[in-house]
Amino acid sequence: MEKNVRTxxxxxxxxxxxxxxxxxxxxSLFPAExxxxxxxxxxxxxxxxxxxxxxxxxxxxxGIRPLIFQTFVDEELRQIINSSDGVCYDFLNAFIEPxxxxxxxxxxxxxxxxxxxxxxxxxxxxxxxxYALANDDGVNLKEYAKADIILVGVSRSGKTxxxxxxxxxxxxxxxxxxxxxxxxxxxxxxxELKTQRNKLFGLTITPERLSQIRExxxxxxxxxxxxxxxLELDEVEALYQKEKIPFLNSTxxxxxxxxxxxxxxxxxxxxxx
Numbered sequence: 001m002e003k004n005v006r007t008x009x010x011x012x013x014x015x016x017x018x019x020x021x022x023x024x025x026x027x028s029l030f031p032a033e034x035x036x037x038x039x040x041x042x043x044x045x046x047x048x049x050x051x052x053x054x055x056x057x058x059x060x061x062x063g064i065r066p067l068i069f070q071t072f073v074d075e076e077l078r079q080i081i082n083s084s085d086g087v088c089y090d091f092l093n094a095f096i097e098p099x100x101x102x103x104x105x106x107x108x109x110x111x112x113x114x115x116x117x118x119x120x121x122x123x124x125x126x127x128x129x130x131y132a133l134a135n136d137d138g139v140n141l142k143e144y145a146k147a148d149i150i151l152v153g154v155s156r157s158g159k160t161x162x163x164x165x166x167x168x169x170x171x172x173x174x175x176x177x178x179x180x181x182x183x184x185x186x187x188x189x190x191x192e193l194k195t196q197r198n199k200l201f202g203l204t205i206t207p208e209r210l211s212q213i214r215e216x217x218x219x220x221x222x223x224x225x226x227x228x229x230x231l232e233l234d235e236v237e238a239l240y241q242k243e244k245i246p247f248l249n250s251t252x253x254x255x256x257x258x259x260x261x262x263x264x265x266x267x268x269x270x271x272x273x
Contacts, residue, residue, distance in 0.1 A: 007058050007066040008034045011051055011081055013074055016040035022091045023069030034067075042072075048080040059085040124171035132167040135175035136160055141192040144175055148268055150196055151176040153203035154232045155223075156213045158250040158258060162203070165255045170263065170270040179236050181223065187235045189243060201262055202240045202247030207233055209251045 008027060010019040016038045027034055039051045058066050068086040072078035082088050096107050134140055135147065137160065144150060149166070151159040151174060159176035166172040177193060193200060205213075207230040214224035222228050240247045246265055250258050262268070 004064070005033045005035050006064055007062065008036050009051075009055060009066055009068045009070075009086065010036070010038040011042055011068060011070045011072075012040055013043050013072050013077055014040065016071075019069045019071045019091065022071075023067075023089070026069075026089075027067075042077060042081075043074075045076065045080065048077045052080055052084040055081075055084040055086045125168060128167035128171045128173045129164065131173040132163045132175070136163065138177040140175075141177075141190070144192055144196045144199070146173060147175040147196065147199055148173045149201055149262070149266060150174070150193065150199045151201055151203060152179065152193070152236075152245070153247075154179055154205075154210065154229075154236050156210060156217070157203045157205045158255070159203055161255050162250075162258050162262070165259050166262070169256075169259065170268075172263075172268055172270075179232070179239075181228065181232065184232055184235050187239050189239070197243070197245075200243075200245045201266060202236070202245045203250050203258070204233060204237055204240070204247055205249065206251045 008023060010016050010023050012019050020038060024036075037054075039054070042048050042051050055066050055068065066086040068081060068084070068088045070078065070081055070088060070090055071092050072081065072090070073092070078090065078093075082090075100107055131143070131146065135143055149172060151163055153159050153176075155178050159178065163174035163176045166174040177190075179187060189197075207226055210229040210233065211224055211226045214221070214229065218224050237247070239245070248258065248261055248265070253261070263270070
């Protein structure tokens, strides 16, 4: 590990997802490098003491106090981590007291409650993931009527990972359809897409970035050439404009950001927890 790189621990008696989300959001505001370590399911005194030792050992090794983002329900376990040589940021407790005052009721802490899965939510997500897999890359055009959204775009513009993220994170049924090299001479919407026009959402990307991505898949091919990438993107973006299909440039966005922007622009709602 490089000198002066700060260690960030994400520790929880659950999955650690909440502490990671809050911690990463905060650290992203600072122009510095961090070594990220997640310790999940710290559910006993023994495991908490082991986590404390890891924190203290890291401090001894680096001479820099680690940052600790934690979300503990159990007070005893929380205190063990708080007594370490790290700097602790406790997200849940920071908000419990003011929320109790506002809501007029006492909190009832319960381990894993922040990520409990209700039966309906689970079913929504599983159905959505199965749908995304069955309707990936234009392999099945017969079930588009069941889609919440249909992502379109050139090959390798981010359609498949975005479809799966929308399904897994939001329970949204997302199909995707690729416009391929053979379509470019007379690019038009196929009948199956025309009948679902109100569900279409386009993705685009810069030619340079698309060429880089394709080069990793098919090095030295026409498919990956900058000229071919620019030709395809010009044609597809012209189609978006002609057919009034809303679209988004994914070049500098993560899958999470692409998905959130799609929901914001389309008004699609997350399936309820």
